[in-house]
Amino acid sequence: MSTRVEPRSTTVALDGEIVAPKSSSKSSRDRSWRLKVSIGQVVAILAMLGVWQAISGNVIPVYLISSPTGVASDTFHLIQTRTMWQDILTTSQELVLGYAIGVVFGVLVGILMGSVKFLSGVFEPIIAGINGIPKIALAPLFLLWFGLGIWSKVAQASMIVFFVMYYNVYMGMLSISPMLVKLFQVMGANRGYVARKVVLPSLSVPIFAGLKACVPFAMIGVIVGEFIAADRGVGYFVLQATQQFDSAGLFSGIIIMVAMVLIGMRIVTFCQNRVLYWQKLGHGR
């Protein structure tokens, strides 16, 4: 097929305009808006902490809600201890492994079910049924199967992550534009090309949506596992603190969990910005 053709340049007036580059006045307005929002956030948080500090010991006993200053000094103290870092390390391992296993299987099964109609016909209702199980109810079973170590927590986390990821990818497969696929087939593309250049990039949006949603879900799985039975981990630490009426320790543990989730989210967002760069440029059409 000849591909080298010589188009004669035609004079054409360009229609429409491209999305205008941000003007300086707009970006300065943006900046002052963002500053206002930031100040508002700081004020709101300080107000909440103030109320907490005020009622602690006066309205509600300290052993029930601790106090911001108590939690702060406790957290500061805790992160300087070796045992806390061992707990963080254990929980991180469980979190990363559970997340990774759940994501890989969720994506693979989602793609498979989205591309083979017979499989989705057979397994869709079955998967929906299994998803109906409150996954946390399986924690004792996982303990039996995988023991007291990290693997029962990994199983718990990956079980939750799998379903979130699977549904995101499966729905993503169903929403790929059939017109776009047909167009590429008419253009001469084979299945491999369509898969690489059309299907996978289309899936990147639901995959990243799932990746983001799954970070806190994985943490839920891990912490539940540690609550059921463990001898280390942040969840185990929180449980211990609760049993000793150490509310400052409990809140410190929660703060550490939140920090871990936020770090995980940051990593996903960082990757998302590199892969989905095209999404931020203007709007669809």
Next chain:
Amino acid sequence: MLEFRNVTKRFETPGGQEVTVLQDVSFTVDDDEFCVVVGPSGCGKSTLLNLALGLVPISEGEIVHDGKRVESIVSSDVGYITQDANLLPWSTVLENIMSPLEIRGVPKTERRATAREWAEAVGLGKFVDYYPGQLSGGMQKRCSIARTMVYDPAMIYMDEPFGPLDAITRTILQETLLNLWQTRRKTILFITHDLVEAIALGDTVVVINGQPGTVKARIPIPLSRPREIRHLAASTEFVELHTKIWSYLEPGVESNAGELV
């Protein structure tokens, strides 16, 4: 040459009822002819294109393209330009235009150069590194035209390509298309519901009307080329053709009143 021979298409509705969309459609598109199919929405004209491309199966009759019966997706030497530009949003204008060449295994430097030429030809020379989301609807359409022209298919199917655009942009793009077609002759089957567009572009206008859609007339357009689309509507020849084609589009018009089909 593309021949529709007594093509009938029936669909089954979700309720299990059979609906005939096209009934006994026969006409021929000659090589290098610009053939426009015009008809109201719902007459099955887009279905006609999908049948010719092998995207949906024919119920009765046959479509023969260059001596070969259309049975599955036609992918050799044909282009397809749809109502939506259908560009890859994650690829730049240049990458989008290059993709058919990539599919054909053209070496990278060559496909880059060819794609760049076509970006220039459709007026996107300065925008090769932009992403579709940054372009207006008209510019996206230009890009999709370049993506089709770049691999030089002998036949191009166009399904209301300028439908979603504003009137000014549409006229400019119609002129661009005619200019490109004048320099690189191709067989074009163009679907539209816009009578003015049909007359302005076509060598021949095939009128489809009714439910199920049937061919009401095949009308040659003797207007000389090159045509200046923006001034066309004022000419008496144009007005006569317009009136004539309209007469086949009135609701309830019985089949081909003496016109050659």
